[in-house]
Amino acid sequence: MRQEVDLLIKNVMILPVVPKGSVIRNGFIAISDGKIKDFGPMEKMSNLVGKEVLSGKGMCALPGLINTHTHAPMTLLRGVGDGLPLDKWLKEAIWPREAKLSEEDIYWGTMLACLEMIMSGTTCFVDMYLKEDGVAKAVLDSGLRAFLSYGMIDLGSEEKREQELKITRDFVKRWHGAGEGRIRCMIAPHAPYTCSKELLLASKAMADEMKIMLNIHLSETKTEVQKIKELTGMRPVEYLESLNFLGPNVLAAHCVWLSNEEIRLLAKRGVSVSHCPSSNAKLGSGIAPVKELISEGANVTIGTDGCASNDDLDMFEEMRLACFLQRVRLLDPTAMKALDALEMATINAAHALKIEKEIGSIEKGKKADIILVNLDVPRLVPLNDLVSNLVFSASGNNVKSVIVNGRLLMKNGKVLSMEEDRVLKEACSRLL
């Protein structure tokens, strides 16, 4: 008897990521009600038929990539102030422009980011910015999945702190679970050097109370570590530990400058790290000790950071660079394998966000967040090693189809959930 599903992908190579290293050379994926109903080799497809059928010939299906650290609206600031020293860059190029951003600017900047992410195979992202409602509205419209947070900064002011906490609480109430559950919220004290102890503690309490995650910048630059040491006598991770801030509900971005003790502490407390290789290289921040973090058992994921410090949102580049930077830092080509990077960008990220039962791999019953990469292009042949080709040779531009929550957001290179021309026009009209 025929069994009908919403979407049936046929004749596709499948890299499910879980179980580790498994590959189906010529398979099918059946999707219904937003979920992966079944998948396997073509000969086991039996009586399945699709309301919609997508040919996967010459393509590889893999779990959608998860970008665990970005500031989506910063697409509008792409290329601004490059080559300036860090403090000048922030104070003269970035902050004055950010101060002028309206919620509508934020919306269109995020629409542009979503368009770029869809076209380069990212299906879920973690965001921290200001006027985050604009970001949420864009995510709603784009069809992507996202974890959103308003970045709180009090610089020690009690009044500002109360305002920031209120904005966050209201934001979470409005948006947590919106868009058929595609949008989830996080509590984001910006960083230990921009938030008071009180704000860090209040954030932690709010996250525990609301049962949602914490999102924070941590030890991105050497200067920042020095600052915290001067203020508290402790290094940043030790300082957060002293506040009982660290735990499995913390996602910490950057983590470039860590002592061995701090590495062990992050691992022990179950903190997940968002490694941002391009940003840390472009801004001259440093190379995070990713290999050591993994060795100690910490969960490491990958983020692009905002577009002004990258300057794109292509997670394929980040996977490649994550491997390159560990290898060149340690002068060891075995320091990080292609598969490690792919896991960081998929299943590790799902673990970090506590939704490893929902996304991060192609498994029966999981939500259908899947991308199809065109393998039939000069830079991806011959196929001596599938994972190596995906991580070291592919670019986001090789992604042809993208599915989130079972819905086709891009089909054979054509974005379906957004009007590409309109987004480009709106974003370009906002030169700051």
Add this chain to the structure above:
Amino acid sequence: MRQEVDLLIKNVMILPVVPKGSVIRNGFIAISDGKIKDFGPMEKMSNLVGKEVLSGKGMCALPGLINTHTHAPMTLLRGVGDGLPLDKWLKEAIWPREAKLSEEDIYWGTMLACLEMIMSGTTCFVDMYLKEDGVAKAVLDSGLRAFLSYGMIDLGSEEKREQELKITRDFVKRWHGAGEGRIRCMIAPHAPYTCSKELLLASKAMADEMKIMLNIHLSETKTEVQKIKELTGMRPVEYLESLNFLGPNVLAAHCVWLSNEEIRLLAKRGVSVSHCPSSNAKLGSGIAPVKELISEGANVTIGTDGCASNDDLDMFEEMRLACFLQRVRLLDPTAMKALDALEMATINAAHALKIEKEIGSIEKGKKADIILVNLDVPRLVPLNDLVSNLVFSASGNNVKSVIVNGRLLMKNGKVLSMEEDRVLKEACSRLL
């Protein structure tokens, strides 16, 4: 009166690279007899008409990128043996496969490389490999410009040395100046650690006699420096200096491990360096002291190296990574600017190859080696900074049209000089 040219590009943004930093927002480029007859803002196009007209709307024209170090046929080994320690990788994964390569394999591997290079905006490349006739035939057919060399290795054997020198001499006689001058040859003693002193001296003499350039690997790994020190009591650059090998006709690839004295020596002798950031990172070799080389006045260019250690031929990635690696090595975001990288990949490379009067920039009278990058895509808007967007946000996939020697090799994404399907099929049938 109407003045007819072979090819007229209209309404295109132009980044000529020389003079430094100049940009024409809406211009034309007129090409006849393989050369740039004229270019400038649209209002100065006057009475020019083209036998063929190409719209440059939404695109930026820049000089074709020049890849100064690769082993083109290694596309066939893409992804082979990744993550192995360097000596195992060479001895177990690469060399046994290379030993099996026929000249026909080399031809098709190079055809694949040429296809990938055309599609990602490279118009000229420097090659060193074995059975180099196969490479030359492919370059002839692809329409690209190239500097080709047979990599000589004698490991101290006089008999082998004579053979290698004869192969080189014959190769140069057969190919130097072929393909309407698109093909030029170089003399390539592989490296100081694989060539005897006699072979290095004979190579130098042959290059001087034939008035062509030398192409050599130099100080790629720490191990190699140690080896030369044990053999000669000198570091590799000092050793080559002691042989009077160094001069403006030397192109030295990698140059990762250099003492300050060696940096000064390379600059003083006018040696050009081919910096290979991806390969040096992927293989865990190290980060070349590019900033110091430039400070001392050395001419630095960029190479991808072969596809087994990269694993693609995308010069946009190399430009980006060149900046990233200098900045992160020196913890300084001002260490290398986007424009520095673009010059390394264009005019500096032309200088290195002594054809700065022919290519490397868009200037009147120069050969028409030009690429058109599509700026009208999500990852390249808004256009806050053209050069930053090209270097940090573009991928080779954003290149839409490619002209070499005045001939359109790719037009609006369609390669004209090669049959893409056939090349992919032939290359994929050669899994080693």
